[in-house]
Each structure stands twice: as structure tokens, then as C-alpha cells.
Amino acid sequence: MTPVELSRTVLHAVRRAVDAGELSVAVPERAVVTPPGPGGCGDYATNVALQLARPAGQTPQRVAEVLRRRLVEVGGIADVVLTGPGFINISLDEGGGGAVGVGLVAEVLRAGGRYGYAERAGGAVVRLHCAREVRAVVVGEVVGRLLRAQGVTGRTSAEGVEPRWTDVLGVRVDGGGSASAEVSVNVRPVPVADPDSLLALGRDAGRWALLRPAGHDRVRGGAGGLVQREVNPLFRVRYVHARTRALARNAADLGFSAEPGALGEAGADAGAERVLLAAPATLAALGDHPRVLAAAAEHRAPDRLARHLVAVADAALPLLPGVLPRGGEKPSAAHRARLALAEAVGAVLAGGLSLLGIDAPDHI
Numbered sequence: 001m002t003p004v005e006l007s008r009t010v011l012h013a014v015r016r017a018v019d020a021g022e023l024s025v026a027v028p029e030r031a032v033v034t035p036p037g038p039g040g041c042g043d044y045a046t047n048v049a050l051q052l053a054r055p056a057g058q059t060p061q062r063v064a065e066v067l068r069r070r071l072v073e074v075g076g077i078a079d080v081v082l083t084g085p086g087f088i089n090i091s092l093d094e095g096g097g098g099a100v101g102v103g104l105v106a107e108v109l110r111a112g113g114r115y116g117y118a119e120r121a122g123g124a125v126v127r128l129h130c131a132r133e134v135r136a137v138v139v140g141e142v143v144g145r146l147l148r149a150q151g152v153t154g155r156t157s158a159e160g161v162e163p164r165w166t167d168v169l170g171v172r173v174d175g176g177g178s179a180s181a182e183v184s185v186n187v188r189p190v191p192v193a194d195p196d197s198l199l200a201l202g203r204d205a206g207r208w209a210l211l212r213p214a215g216h217d218r219v220r221g222g223a224g225g226l227v228q229r230e231v232n233p234l235f236r237v238r239y240v241h242a243r244t245r246a247l248a249r250n251a252a253d254l255g256f257s258a259e260p261g262a263l264g265e266a267g268a269d270a271g272a273e274r275v276l277l278a279a280p281a282t283l284a285a286l287g288d289h290p291r292v293l294a295a296a297a298e299h300r301a302p303d304r305l306a307r308h309l310v311a312v313a314d315a316a317l318p319l320l321p322g323v324l325p326r327g328g329e330k331p332s333a334a335h336r337a338r339l340a341l342a343e344a345v346g347a348v349l350a351g352g353l354s355l356l357g358i359d360a361p362d363h364i
Contacts, residue, residue: 075283
């Protein structure tokens with residue numbers, strides 16, 4: 001992990017703490033990481049806790065502990081130690097994943113598309129009601145799915161659903177009519193200005209166009225949602241998923257399968273450096289998936305999940321060419337571990353797209 005990547009990781013930990021309500025601060029534009037000073041330890045240190053303490057209304061030591069708990073979960077970080085008035089000292093795992101990464105990948109593979117779901121229902125019931133408007137109905141339907149994934153019974157009703165919304169977008173709700181006194185949440189995103197042009201995109205691109213913007217933002221339709229190139233975020237997400245499935249098929253042809261483990265050492269084989277550079281960000285994104293699902297359900301915000309899937313895909317894309325053996329290389333334990341990481345990425349992308357009601361194709 002480079003200092004630039006580590007700085008981004010620290011900022012990501014701050015953002016997660018803010019989203020969870022543990023810190024009430026504006027996320028800074030950058031977090032300075034440097035070699036530890038006198039009394040420090042590890043590979044790098046940051047004073048971001050001292051920087052945030054006053055605006056957060058907490059002591060630097062308290063802010064540092066909040067961030068430490070999140071940083072130790074990140075793949076590529078071996079240990080985090082607090083010293084002095086609130087310096088955060090970080091030791092890196094040169095293997096690019098370490099025991100934390102191995103355990104995370106194994107957990108994702110065990111859970112599959114349900115990784116990040118609540119283990120059991122809590123008995124709560126949330127009743128959602130939508131206006132007779134295509135975006136409100138699609139958002140309400142997906143919020144119901146997100147709530148159920150978190151163990152909450154979500155019931156979605158709408159003042160009306162046009163047949164073409166069901167035919168094109170596959171939307172389904174639990175009931176119709178006016179809002180009752182039992183409604184917990186009225187789903188009211190900014191309405192779509194031109195529903196016809198959006199429906200012309202079809203199910204997957206149409207749903208993505210409705211769900212990716214935050215509820216207070218306007219929907220931008222247009223043929224860009226159908227572009228099969230990397231400029232289209234939905235294409236990137238589905239492309240990375242399809243690549244992970246192709247890697248599994250190709251590995252089977254070579255006679256090996258996925259097994260979580262160490263990703264190898266730099267220079268050990270042709271793909272090692274590429275994988276080791278991309279693995280920390282990929283593992284961080286995978287580890288963040290349960291929090292994103294919970295936050296998307298709590299805030300009734302499917303856009304958080306959509307943006308997170310783009311982040312997972314963008315983090316993982318650079319490592320995929322390094323997964324399989326090249327030339328005359330024989331499959332090794334490192335190749336099996338890289339395949340496991342790729343399959344974990346595919347599982348998270350497929351599960352997330354399913355919650356959004358969007359297909360995750362095995363071939364593109």
C-alpha cells in the first residue's frame with residue numbers, strides 16, 4: 001500500500017465513522033501520512049485525529065480510537081497503535097491482505113450474494129408508501145428489499161403502478177391505494193421529468209438511472225446508460241462481475257479452484273505486482289459492504305449501494321489480469337487465493353445488483 005493509498009484509506013475510515021454517527025465533522029480533503037516520529041512505531045503515522053478533535057468536540061485520543069477500530073479491519077493493514085496525544089501508527093501487511101484479508105474473503109465466499117445481510121429478523125416492520133410516480137415506486141420497492149436484507153419487514157404500497165412500469169422495469173409492490181395511518185415512511189424522491197425516455201432504456205439501465213442518483217437529485221436519462229464502455233458505471237459493474245465469472249471458468253479449465261490465502265509476494269510471478277497494488281483497496285471495499293447495506297436501508301437510500309458497487313468494481317478491475325497463471329506458469333496457492341478474491345468481488349457485485357433488481361450477467 002502506497003502512502004497515497006493509505007491516505008485514502010484513512011479518509012475512508014473517517015467517512016465511515018461520520019456515516020455511523022461516531023464523529024460529527026466534515027471529512028477533510030486529505031490525511032497526511034508520514035514515517036513515524038520519535039516515540040512512534042510501524043510503517044506510517046498520521047495526525048488526523050488531532051486535526052479532527054476540536055471540530056468533533058472530542059479528545060484526540062477518543063477520535064484516534066474510533067479510527068483505529070476501523071483501520072484494523074482493512075486488508076493490507078497488519079496493526080494500528082496509538083501513541084502520544086493521539087497519533088495513529090500503522091503497520092502494513094506486505095502480503096497485501098494478511099489474516100484479515102483471508103478471513104474476509106472466506107466470509108464473503110461463505111455468504112455469497114447474501115454477504116452483509118442481517119443474520120436474523122429483528123421483528124420490526126416498516127411500511128413504505130409511494131406516490132403514483134415511477135421513480136418513487138422503484139425506489140420504494142428497492143428500499144423494501146434493503147430493509148428485509150437487514151432483518152426488517154419492509155412493506156411497500158403505492159397510490160398506483162402503471163402496467164408498463166411492471167412490464168419494462170419489473171416493479172412490484174405489496175399493495176395499492178392511499179397512504180394509511182400505519183405508514184412509517186413516505187418515499188418522495190425528485191420525480192422523473194421524462195418517464196418515456198427512461199423506460200426506453202429497458203429494465204436494467206432504467207432501474208440504474210432511477211436508483212443511482214440520491215433522492216434529492218434529478219434523474220438524468222439518455223442513451224448513455226446503454227453505452228457498453230467504461231464511461232458507463234453500470235457497464236463497469238456488470239463487466240467486472242462477468243470477468244470474475246470468466247476467471248472461475250478459465251481456472252476450472254486449468255484444473256484449479258478458489259481458496260482464500262496469501263496473494264503472493266512481489267515479483268513471484270507475472271501477475272503478483274498488479275494484484276498486490278490493487279488488493280488493499282479491493283479488500284477495503286469488500287469489508288465496507290455490510291456497513292453500506294445497513295446505511296442504505298437505514299436512510300432509505302439505494303443510491304448508496306449503487307455508488308458502492310461502482311467503488312468495488314473500480315477497485316477490483318486492475319487486479320483481474322493478474323489472477324490466472326501466465327505463459328508456462330503452474331497454478332500456485334497464490335493463484336488460488338487471487339481467484340478467491342476475484343470470486344468474492346463477483347459475489348458482492350451480484351448480490352448488490354440483485355437488491356437493486358438489476359441482472360448480473362455471467363457473459364458480456
